[in-house]
Amino acid sequence: MLLSVIIPTYNEKHNIIPLTQRLCRCLEGREFEILFVDDSTDRTPQVLEELSRRDGRVRYLHRVNQRGLATAVVEGFRAARGEILAVLDADLQHPPELLPQMLDHILRGYDLVIASRFVPGASDSGLNFQRKLVSLAARLAGRLLLKSLRPVRDPLSGYFMLRREVIEGVPLSPLGWKILAEILVRGRYSRVVEVPFTFQRRLNDRSKMNITEQLNYLRHLWRLLRSSPEDLRFWKFCLVGTCGVAVNFAFFALFTFLLALDVLFSALLASSLAMYANFLLNDAITWNQPKHDHVLVRAAKFYLFSGTGMLLNAAVLSLLHSYWQVPALWANGMGILAATAWNYYANNRWTFTARSFR
Numbered sequence: 501m502l503l504s505v506i507i508p509t510y511n512e513k514h515n516i517i518p519l520t521q522r523l524c525r526c527l528e529g530r531e532f533e534i535l536f537v538d539d540s541t542d543r544t545p546q547v548l549e550e551l552s553r554r555d556g557r558v559r560y561l562h563r564v565n566q567r568g569l570a571t572a573v574v575e576g577f578r579a580a581r582g583e584i585l586a587v588l589d590a591d592l593q594h595p596p597e598l599l600p601q602m603l604d605h606i607l608r609g610y611d612l613v614i615a616s617r618f619v620p621g622a623s624d625s626g627l628n629f630q631r632k633l634v635s636l637a638a639r640l641a642g643r644l645l646l647k648s649l650r651p652v653r654d655p656l657s658g659y660f661m662l663r664r665e666v667i668e669g670v671p672l673s674p675l676g677w678k679i680l681a682e683i684l685v686r687g688r689y690s691r692v693v694e695v696p697f698t699f700q701r702r703l704n705d706r707s708k709m710n711i712t713e714q715l716n717y718l719r720h721l722w723r724l725l726r727s728s729p730e731d732l733r734f735w736k737f738c739l740v741g742t743c744g745v746a747v748n749f750a751f752f753a754l755f756t757f758l759l760a761l762d763v764l765f766s767a768l769l770a771s772s773l774a775m776y777a778n779f780l781l782n783d784a785i786t787w788n789q790p791k792h793d794h795v796l797v798r799a800a801k802f803y804l805f806s807g808t809g810m811l812l813n814a815a816v817l818s819l820l821h822s823y824w825q826v827p828a829l830w831a832n833g834m835g836i837l838a839a840t841a842w843n844y845y846a847n848n849r850w851t852f853t854a855r856s857f858r
């Protein structure tokens with residue numbers, strides 16, 4: 501099976517020759533092509549032209565007045581001839597010597613193989629402290645927002661290999677750099693494996709990572725979130741929950757300060773009203789679909805699950821606080837997390853179930 505190695509390049513004239521030499525050496529005896537997708541404004545295209553003339557396994561596309569690492573990779577996917585596709589950076593931070601091992605994983609049946617900086621045996625020592633911090637924040641944000649990124653330790657790696665079927669016919673519209681995140685959310689795959697590697701220091705030419713790309717990543721996450729109904733639903737649920745807290749406070753203030761009602765009674769009444777507001781909002785916005793149950797049944801189930809959620813919150817809080825001496829605020833935070841997870845799971849599964857049409 502032909503392997504296409506796709507390499508996005510932007511002003512990497514000093515890296516292309518050493519990279520190609522290392523690639524050819526380590527892929528000796530395998531069927532492969534190397535495809536550079538280049539947006540350079542320096543002499544890189546001339547280097548690529550000469551190289552591709554000398555070696556028939558090397559091809560390149562040069563895009564004029566275009567930028568974007570991820571879109572370059574997508575063009576590479578389109579132009580590649582192989583059934584197996586690999587992507588890596590040009591600057592030798594991704595050691596090409598890992599490719600044969602990745603290829604073996606694909607041949608053994610994996611759909612997607614990720615060269616990972618964060619599995620045992622790996623390291624990201626080629627990044628300085630500030631870049632490590634930015635990378636950590638980016639990874640956390642991605643994994644928090646998007647379910648598909650969670651099972652993977654390095655969902656933002658720029659070094660990976662896949663079978664063509666994973667992206668064949670899938671509309672990819674990445675923004676910025678993180679093409680792997682796009683594939684993890686939209687691609688068709690079932691078996692994924694991460695292999696460890698040491699992210700090397702950049703040797704030649706200058707880094708192209710900058711604040712614009714970091715902001716593009718946030719825009720990309722937002723785009724992925726919008727196109728991922730399941731993730732979006734969970735975050736709408738959290739937003740509605742936060743509004744519920746505000747509604748609760750407002751009613752509590754009204755009952756205690758203006759109407760001078762008993763504090764406990766006010767709290768119970770405010771909670772019930774906030775729960776009702778949450779029910780209406782979730783029913784109309786979060787699960788905006790024809791439902792299986794009658795509205796009264798849905799409301800009853802919602803109250804039941806929210807009530808058990810409150811008990812769960814209290815149980816987690818007291819367990820953590822009394823038995824493990826976790827400070828009360830932290831323990832309460834964890835209780836809230838547990839209750840939110842339960843409420844979402846239970847209501848998603850049993851309260852707002854979609855009507856099935858026969």
Ligand SMILES: Nc1nc2c(ncn2[C@@H]2O[C@H](COP(=O)(O)OP(=O)(O)OP(=O)(O)O)[C@@H](O)[C@H]2O)c(=O)[nH]1
Nearest residue numbers: 508509510539567568569572589590702707708709
């Ligand atoms: N085609 C194309 N390639 C790009 C573009 N921006 C960056 N690249 C390439 O994408 C790869 C990653 O870019 P780097 O500058 O190495 O980014 P980085 O590895 O996160 O940053 P450093 O650790 O500082 O190297 C390199 O091969 C770049 O040449 C672009 O706009 N178009």
Ligand SMILES: [Mg+2]
Nearest residue numbers: 589591593702
């Ligand atoms: Mg780099």
